[in-house]
Amino acid sequence: MLDAKFIVEHAEAVKQNCRNRGVQADVDRFVQLEAQRRTKQAEWDELNRQANQVAKQIGQAKEAAQRETLKEQGRRLREAAADAKKTLDAIQEEMLQIQKQIPNMTHPDAPVGDASANRVCRHGKTPVRQFDFQPLDHVQLAERLDLLDLDAGARVAGHGFYYLKNEAVLLELALQRYAVEALQKEGFTLVITPDLARNEILEGIGFLPRGPETQIYSIENTDLSLVATAEITLGGMFADQILEAEQLPIRLAGISHCFRTEAGAHGRATRGIYRVHQFTKVEMFAFTLPDQSDPMLEQFCQLECRLFDGLGVPYRVIDTATGDLGGPAYRKYDLEAWMPGRGEWGEVTSTSNCTDYQARRLGIRYRVKGEKGTQFAHTLNGTAIAVSRAMIAILENYQQADGSVLIPEVLRPWVGKERIELKT
């Protein structure tokens, strides 16, 4: 969420930003409501002040008759105050609805336009491999190597679910271990988060748990949902907390399962485990001071690059265009890995600087010693490893002419072998 005062004072910039991002939000109405809110707020304050004054007099009044008169007066004032409050609440509710639709402001260097304006800003160290045979996609590979059971997944839980088998299980664990150890060396605090969270937290991060378009599975008769990413639970860790400035930045590396309904995504890249309802992800998250968030985004992006360079997977880095940014993001980089079987680049990581947009909703603040008041922290998130997609990239890039798949060297200590052989 943007600050209400900021919206009012920079209405034109906010409107332009909405246009750049292709978002409809009635900024003018918001500005108008803010003026009304102030008036009503003043009215409510004044009525309360009077009522408080009367209440004090009653405490001191000696005569019963005088007390009764004052009581009546107090009653009327409280009623009037309640009315004013009702109007005030209605105004604030309408403002909140608009405010929630307004996306974050955008980094001046982010390309302006829709998804076609996305800018490739760099490539990984590993070159795209030229095959001297027809490469298979991960589904074919997994079938031949007995790594995946999509049929059983569908039978048990429906389309979009899957069983990992044999070396794929080891690969999943190895990828987690690889990411987690790398991040620990970088000084991240390791955490395993809940896989469920309160809807209030989801909303604070910027997910909508309800509605026809929702990506979120919710738990019936509770206010809980399955998390779509550990970003939710990591960001929620400090909800309503006041941090000390010297604690920042705080960097967390969290493991969670991720659950997504993928509503409306049928028919598009649905083959295999590219788009699934459940996967495991190692996620980076940071809470920073405002002037630390830009460099932190670069750091997150570099860490993602290093992880995929280490895996020996070819990738490119996308500086996401305004029209393709999610609401909370100020700037976002995606890593897209080359997936030979699919014959296209596929998103494997995503890192965003959300500035204070999430922190304002979640109440994540910091205090500077010696200064009055508190400020909202900045939050950033970034994928270290999304296991299912990383696994596709590895299987497809490391496949051999004889049908086997080499294990990336960095993962061999955990997989315990250097090659996945065809079963005979």
Place this chain on the structure above:
RNA sequence: GGAGAGGUGGCUGAGUGGUCGAAAGCGUCGGUUUGCUAAACCGAUGAGGGCGCUUUUAGCCCUCCGCAGGUUCGAAUCCUGUCCUCUCCGCCA
């Protein structure tokens, strides 16, 4: 799941209808003292919003004692709901 206790400021913790945004202690910050440090002493020290001022500094008002409602002229205090924490019992990986 059952029974009980409890959620108050950065922390500990007092406060059972009015003068309580809230004692006290700790912590933190500033000052005095001091060769330095410590101790001691003095002072300051919650958040959000509004008015005012606008060069700065004051000043004033409202809201907030987990959260949401209710009773009342008046609620941290009484009532209801809810969330959370702790203890004991049960169950269980």
